[in-house]
Amino acid sequence: MPNTTPPQHLYIGLMSGTSLDGVDGAIASFDPGPGVAVRTLGTSYIPFPSGLRDDLLALQSSGENEIHRESLAANALAGFYADCVTKLLETSLLPSSAIKAIAVHGQTIRHRPELGYTRQTGNPALLAELTGIDVIADFRSRDIAAGGQGAPLVPAFHQAAFGNKDESRVVANIGGIGNISILSNDDDVIGFDTGPGNVLMDAWICRHQDKAYDSDGAWARSGQVLPELLQLLCAEPYLDLPPPKSTGRDLFNIDWLMSRLVRFGSANAADVQATLTAFTATTLADAIHRHAPQARAIYVCGGGAFNSHLMQQIAAALHARGNAAVVESTERLGVSPNHVEALAFAWLAHRFISRLPGNLPAVTGARGPRILGALYPAA
Structure with missing residues (x-):
């Protein structure tokens, strides 16, 4: 019927x-x-x-x-x-x-x-x-x-659907670009684009393996993070701008990445993928640490929520900053990511x-x- x-x-x-x-x-x-x-x-x-x-x-x-x-x-x-x-x-x-x-x-x-x-x-x-x-x-x-x-617009919905008077929480959307909604228990909301989500990881695996994305982070998991490259990526000025702010492929794209890889010409491709995954995790963790140090629950939506390696990297990056927040998908809140x-x-x-x-x-x-x-x- x-x-x-x-x-x-x-x-x-x-x-x-x-x-x-x-x-x-x-x-x-x-x-x-x-x-x-x-x-x-x-x-x-x-x-x-x-x-x-x-x-x-x-x-x-x-x-x-x-x-x-x-x-x-x-x-x-x-x-x-x-x-x-x-x-x-x-x-x-x-x-x-x-x-x-x-x-x-x-x-x-x-x-x-x-x-x-x-x-x-x-x-x-x-x-x-x-x-x-x-x-x-x-x-x-x-x-x-x-x-x-004009972005991000989803924090208003995150507040309406996921806000909780008893808990300060963060909803992190990891699509091509990453963004966070900081939902405090006093109804104040902070939200902004943190930097790249999957966009650089997707572009790199497409270039080297002709795949649309790194399924469950398997390729990144096989590589090693390159600390000097990660430091260079994290030097992008956008990341230190105060909110409100938003970004997209206009900034974070394959040309942006290639310009920073010039000095790493002999780098193993899997190591670059591992570093790009760490870059997304690091930018998210830094944003949460700066703007929501009190948060004890991070709920992730978007395609990144299905990448268990990325989810582990986010949790590790937060823990390295002294935040023991639990990182899990919005499935826990009753909505598929x-x-x-x-x-x-x-x-x-x-x-x-x-x-x-x-x-x-x-x-x-x-x-x-x-x-x-x-x-x-x-x-």
């Missing part, structure tokens, strides 16, 4: 992140209250074919005919987003009429808040046409217009429809709370 939950309470969140692996989708409802109760009705995942991934990756830097290439990629993305929606509805036994709105983040191809812009491609108008459901997109630009970074971001954007759609702000000015640096998103009606 089809699900009979009132349609006005159901939202779809779609997220394709910096790792460029595919689209995660989730259907959810949100019960109002001081702490939001999230009910997940279905999830799905659609992987990107290598051609689309290559096209999106190429758009990270300027090139010939890029407006045309972006437009074609945006149309292709809309088709994959629509496929993800279809899969969600089929597996959840829900009609499209049950969904109040789809929230789609789009694929970030440029993020330059210091210049007043960010660019997420995806053609939400086409997605509305393909699905027959209202679409809400363009969540970041309103915050940037108000003087903010690969569904958190899709649920976050479904929640942002719920906030938009309710005419409630979706940003946290203390996190993004915006001049005040703002309603985020732009509506593309289905009809």
Whole structure:
């Protein structure tokens, strides 16, 4: 039998992140209250074919005919987003009429808040046409217009879904880029991008083994950390900037890495992978140590949560700084780590429809709370 939950309470969140692996989708409802109760009705995942991934990756830097290439990629993305929606509805036994709105983040191809812009491609108008459901997109630009970074946006959802009056905790999202939400038990929230998540590890293994990612950190585990290289990577000025701050592939990319490997030309490739893993762990641990030394629980989401070697490295880096916090995935809080971001954007759609702000000015640096998103009606 089809699900009979009132349609006005159901939202779809779609997220394709910096790792460029595919689209995660989730259907959810949100019960109002001081702490939001999230009910997940279905999830799905659609992987990107290598051609689309290559096209999106190429758009990270300027090139010939890029407006045309972006437009074609945006149309292709809309088709994959629509496929993800279809899969969600089929597996959840829900009609499209049950969904109040789809929230789609789009694929970030440029993020330059210091210049007043960010660019997420995806053609939400086409997605509305393909699905027959209202679409809400363009969540970041309103915050940037108000003087903010436009990112990270997920700390507001982390606070609503995972905040706890009895415990100061950190939610660490490790996608292509790493970011943390520091949730104190007095409702104050600090959040920012800590540096690279999986982006450099993925780029390095792709170059040497033609793999999209280092499964469970197996290749990194086979190598040895190069202390001098790790020290050089950690000298990146971004890492010492105070929050609010955000970053992306505009900074942390293969060219950035290769420029720092010049003096390590004879380094073993597995040792470089081990060092890149340690770099992600170190930047996260440093950020937590500086801004949340009181935290005793670190909950990790995103693809990095499935890399047991990385998780061990994070715990070791924290312990080396005198923090005995337990490091585990958001599964312990009842949400699979690969569904958190899709649920976050479904929640942002719920906030938009309710005419409630979706940003946290203390996190993004915006001049005040703002309603985020732009509506593309289905009809």
